[in-house]
Amino acid sequence: MPTPPVTELTDRARAIFRLVVEGYLDSGQPVGSKALAGEGGLNLSPASIRSVLADLEGLGLLAAPHTSAGRMPTESGLRLFVDGMMQVAEPTREERKAIERRLAEPGPIEQALEQTSAILSDISGAAGMVMVPRLEPRLAQLSLVNLGQGRVLAVLVGEDGAIENRVIELGEGVSPQLLEQASNYITARLAGRTLPESVAAMRSEIASGRSQLDEASRSLVERGLAVWSEDAAQRPVLIVRGQAKLLDEAALSDLERVRSLLDDLENKQSVAELLESAREAEATRIFIGSENRLFALSGSSVIASPYRDREGRVVGVLGVIGPTRLNYARVVPMVDFTARSLGKLIG
Structure with missing residues (x-):
């Protein structure tokens, strides 16, 4: 079923859908009607909220993992949220300076690339990835x-x-x-x-x-x-850091998915090919779950951005990979800023 545009949702449905998605992204757990009824500003009974949740589920935007559980966004729901409702949180001045300071530490460019991957892991709580610029000998x-x-x-x-x-x-x-x-x-x-x-x-x-x-x-x-x-x-070099962060508390209930994701990350050639697809993008690209064949089984999301040298030429791609409950509003602008900061170091 095609995902409805956000404009087709009623104000009430949009408000409840946003709360469910934000609650899920924050906790990694389904959000129930009782919790939503306690949110300020809704002024709705649990019964009314359950009715709206059922409608959103019927549209394919939400799913209930268990009969008695709350709701969580589907991949289609996450795509709708990311494209039409998300309000990004730009990096603060302190965060920008911290990123630039770590990248500017003395050392060869390879060290800056390693640092970039570690930075991406730190800011996302997931795994950071950097595709090393291709060596183009003259x-x-x-x-x-x-x-x-x-x-x-x-x-x-x-x-x-x-x-x-x-x-x-x-x-x-x-x-x-x-x-x-x-x-x-x-x-x-x-x-x-x-x-x-x-x-x-x-x-x-x-x-x-x-x-x-x-x-x-x-x-x-x-x-x-x-x-x-x-x-x-055909010889991309990929730096991946922070795989251990994928094994957080929320992942313990879904170890098979995490194991599948870690297996995917071992296949660096395939991961590099995925990042390559973002090489010509004008802005940061977001792949959610089965939208990408490589991570369909692990249900993971990838946020990727090309980075350019001082002449504006794309020389590589960087990004993060983690569960679909990534904090997109925070991570997307951080990935974009990190890509621009790294580009300033590339000759």
């Missing part, structure tokens, strides 16, 4: 060496002196002259560029007819560079 020289049987060794030398090797499967019929021509082309035309920049420049030159390479050489150059570019993109 090309100094690329050599192609025939290994026989259709296999070619690509030797990449970066401007920083780093050397990496990759084996490319090209098929039979690759001559030494062809390899030399392709190597010379790459070194002469593309030196000083990163791999993605090199691929884009090479394709542009070939498409415009400015390249003097024949068809075989074009294919070899493109495949050689594409292998490098794809390989760099």
